[in-house]
Amino acid sequence: MTSQAPRTLFDKLWDAHLVTSESETAPATLYIDLHLIHEVTSPQAFAELDERNLPVRRPELTKGTLDHSTPTLPVGADGQHPYVNAEARAQVDKLRENCMRFGVELFDYDSPQRGIVHVMGPELGLTQPGQTIVCGDSHTATHGAFGALAFGIGTSEVGHVLATQCLLQRKPKTLSITIDGALATGVSAKDLILHVIGVIGVNGGTGHVIEYRGSTIRALSMEQRMTVCNMSIEAGARAGLIAPDEVTFNYLRGRPRVPQGAAFDSAVAQWRGFGTDEGARFDREVRIDAADIQPTVTWGTHPGQVAAIAAHVPASGDGDQAKALDYMGWQAGQALAGRPVDVVFVGSCTNSRLSDLRETASVLRGRHVHPRVRMLVVPGSEQVKREAEAEGIDQIVRAAGAEWREPGCSMCIAMNGDLVGPGQLAVSTSNRNFEGRQGKGARTVLASPLTAAACAVAGEITDPRPYLTTLPAQLAETLEVA
Amino acid sequence: MRPFTELTSRTVVLRERNIDTDQIIPARFLTTTQRQGLGQFAFNDWRRLPDGSLNPDFAFNRAENAGAGILVAGRNFGCGSSREHAPWALADLGLRAVISAEIADIFRSNALKNGLLPIVLDESVVDELLERPGIELHIDIADRSVTLPGGSRVEFPLDAFARTCLLEGVDQLGYLLRQDEAISRFESTRATHSPSNQEFVHAS
Numbered sequence: 118m119t120s121q122a123p124r125t126l127f128d129k130l131w132d133a134h135l136v137t138s139e140s141e142t143a144p145a146t147l148y149i150d151l152h153l154i155h156e157v158t159s160p161q162a163f164a165e166l167d168e169r170n171l172p173v174r175r176p177e178l179t180k181g182t183l184d185h186s187t188p189t190l191p192v193g194a195d196g197q198h199p200y201v202n203a204e205a206r207a208q209v210d211k212l213r214e215n216c217m218r219f220g221v222e223l224f225d226y227d228s229p230q231r232g233i234v235h236v237m238g239p240e241l242g243l244t245q246p247g248q249t250i251v252c253g254d255s256h257t258a259t260h261g262a263f264g265a266l267a268f269g270i271g272t273s274e275v276g277h278v279l280a281t282q283c284l285l286q287r288k289p290k291t292l293s294i295t296i297d298g299a300l301a302t303g304v305s306a307k308d309l310i311l312h313v314i315g316v317i318g319v320n321g322g323t324g325h326v327i328e329y330r331g332s333t334i335r336a337l338s339m340e341q342r343m344t345v346c347n348m349s350i351e352a353g354a355r356a357g358l359i360a361p362d363e364v365t366f367n368y369l370r371g372r373p374r375v376p377q378g379a380a381f382d383s384a385v386a387q388w389r390g391f392g393t394d395e396g397a398r399f400d401r402e403v404r405i406d407a408a409d410i411q412p413t414v415t416w417g418t419h420p421g422q423v424a425a426i427a428a429h430v431p432a433s434g435d436g437d438q439a440k441a442l443d444y445m446g447w448q449a450g451q452a453l454a455g456r457p458v459d460v461v462f463v464g465s466c467t468n469s470r471l472s473d474l475r476e477t478a479s480v481l482r483g484r485h486v487h488p489r490v491r492m493l494v495v496p497g498s499e500q501v502k503r504e505a506e507a508e509g510i511d512q513i514v515r516a517a518g519a520e521w522r523e524p525g526c527s528m529c530i531a532m533n534g535d536l537v538g539p540g541q542l543a544v545s546t547s548n549r550n551f552e553g554r555q556g557k558g559a560r561t562v563l564a565s566p567l568t569a570a571a572c573a574v575a576g577e578i579t580d581p582r583p584y585l586t587t588l589p590a591q592l593a594e595t596l597e598v599a
Numbered sequence: 600m601r602p603f604t605e606l607t608s609r610t611v612v613l614r615e616r617n618i619d620t621d622q623i624i625p626a627r628f629l630t631t632t633q634r635q636g637l638g639q640f641a642f643n644d645w646r647r648l649p650d651g652s653l654n655p656d657f658a659f660n661r662a663e664n665a666g667a668g669i670l671v672a673g674r675n676f677g678c679g680s681s682r683e684h685a686p687w688a689l690a691d692l693g694l695r696a697v698i699s700a701e702i703a704d705i706f707r708s709n710a711l712k713n714g715l716l717p718i719v720l721d722e723s724v725v726d727e728l729l730e731r732p733g734i735e736l737h738i739d740i741a742d743r744s745v746t747l748p749g750g751s752r753v754e755f756p757l758d759a760f761a762r763t764c765l766l767e768g769v770d771q772l773g774y775l776l777r778q779d780e781a782i783s784r785f786e787s788t789r790a791t792h793s794p795s796n797q798e799f800v801h802a803s
């Protein structure tokens with residue numbers, strides 16, 4: 118056996134998928150194991166195939182879903198999906214037609230598995246350690262939580278993968294972010310990643326693939342790990358990775374698209390190899406102490422403009438900060454807490470999984486959404502919706518006065534008609550607070566599900582922790598009744 | 600793609616940092632299934648006032664900027680969503696190059712595939728360009744340089760492959776398709792080793 122220099126998880130994933138290595142004059146050709154598509158970024162790629170008269174090389178390695186332009190209101194009395202406009206309907210019809218013609222499996226409205234692309238892939242076990250995964254969507258980094266090299270691509274590249282199952286890539290640099298220690302009560306994976314982006318900056322990961330490491334990360338559930346990796350792009354990183362471990366394998370065991378029985382065990386044996394070797398070198402390293410992390414929200418117009426919820430917005434700043442404060446309607450130096458809220462959105466590929474909805478329900482249970490607030494709760498997939506309903510979460514949400522919707526991206530990208538009005542302030546569990554992201558003139562504060570739910574009840578930005586302290590008492594009550 | 604060797608054009612300036620692709624083209628214009636004609640939506644929410652009329656102060660609405668082919672923007676241009684609609688919209692506006700002190704990865708990759716040249720220069724140079732909107736620059740791709748009006752010349756990094764693709768109008772998909780044999784070889788070695796997708800995706 119030849120001994121090899123210690124390698125990072127990223128190096129191993131990269132090496133395992135090289136069809137041809139990169140050189141001075143040409144990028145590497147990287148093989149792609151799983152390609153996910155949706156209605157918004159794929160039509161022009163299929164059109165390119167048509168223009169060149171090309172087939173899809175490996176149709177079984179591409180999976181389609183409907184999520185971005187799809188309505189989250191149920192089918193109307195006329196049996197029609199209530200699309201925002203005819204173009205949105207045409208886009209969905211186009212994907213259906215393209216999948217049919219090219220032999221690609223589509224998780225359509227009639228599929229019990231349809232969901233937001235980054236919720237559905239892991240849920241089905243399509244996402245597996247050791248893979249390369251791409252999608253015409255920048256939050257593809259979500260799948261990195263499984264130790265897969267997963268990144269967003271543009272539509273031209275969607276065409277490249279359809280036609281060749283490969284991409285031309287220059288090798289990115291590696292950035293290790295180690296987080297150690299226990300997260301305090303009321304501090305979630307969302308607070309963690311918002312804090313990380315605040316530390317390294319909205320462009321702190323540009324050109325890099327991040328590997329999240331340390332005891333804090335190891336202690337997270339799979340769903341929490343996905344929340345962390347999901348937002349890697351918000352720090353500019355190409356991808357985010359977490360090495361697979363027992364948490365990963367336990368999550369995957371028995372899922373419909375993973376190997377079953379003995380084949381699963383041998384897959385696990387192979388997946389165990391996808392970790393960073395002792396002594397492997399990263400291009401950059403950052404360390405973060407979990408004890409420094411508070412419930413965290415954004416105050417500005419990009420995900421790097423964050424603050425602990427008990428803090429104030431900057432009192433004075435450079436041109437960009439001043440512009441952000443103005444867009445968001447803050448007084449310089451104003452306290453975050455106490456700002457009235459108009460809309461609360463719980464959903465998106467960052468925070469629409471069962472555990473997120475449970476957290477939301479834990480705050481809403483026995484309480485009411487403030488009369489000023491419109492609250493939308495949008496499960497990430499049909500499966501999440503079913504599981505949540507089986508637990509009565511939909512009842513809690515409705516009883517609190519919030520709307521319980523059909524799965525989709527909804528107010529995260531606001532292209533299906535679910536949107537925040539001009540000048541309104543939304544507390545949102547999604548991943549982007551850019552100007553107009555949730556509707557023209559909309560103001561977005563990114564937050565965890567616990568914080569979002571607490572804000573909905575309070576009708577203003579508020580620390581979620583007081584809303585948790587009552588939980589044990591409530592639980593005790595439930596137990597007594599039982 | 601047409602070969603792209605050099606460009607002489609005036610600049611239009613957007614000083615903001617972190618201009619994200621939601622700003623370049625808001626999501627509500629993404630229901631299209633075409634790639635043409637998106638220029639009309641570029642920077643829509645900055646270009647138009649709340650009543651829908653054109654904002655006379657916005658750079659792209661000013662008469663003196665008509666026909667400018669080079670956008671100079673604040674640091675971290677093109678961050679956020681991977682939508683290729685962003686470079687499609689900018690190219691449709693007539694832009695051929697974007698200059699910034701930092702350009703986001705996915706945007707850069709998308710731009711290059713659409714004949715829109717992403718140029719990263721030192722912050723000090725970009726700051727100077729941000730201060731002097733409307734000046735004429737000469738961009739030479741073969742020697743990777745930008746020449747300013749006074750004749751001073753700065754070089755920019757450009758990957759050798761990207762440079763060849765621009766200069767010769769190389770079609771990247773065509774380049775990949777020519778690797779068919781290597782791809783097949785790779786697929787055949789993996790089938791025996793990998794737990795993978797392949798054999799299980801058919802299971803249900």
Ligand code: SF4
Nearest residue numbers: 256465466526529530
């Ligand atoms: S939920 Fe938002 S971020 Fe996630 S895939 Fe949909 S639009 Fe993109």
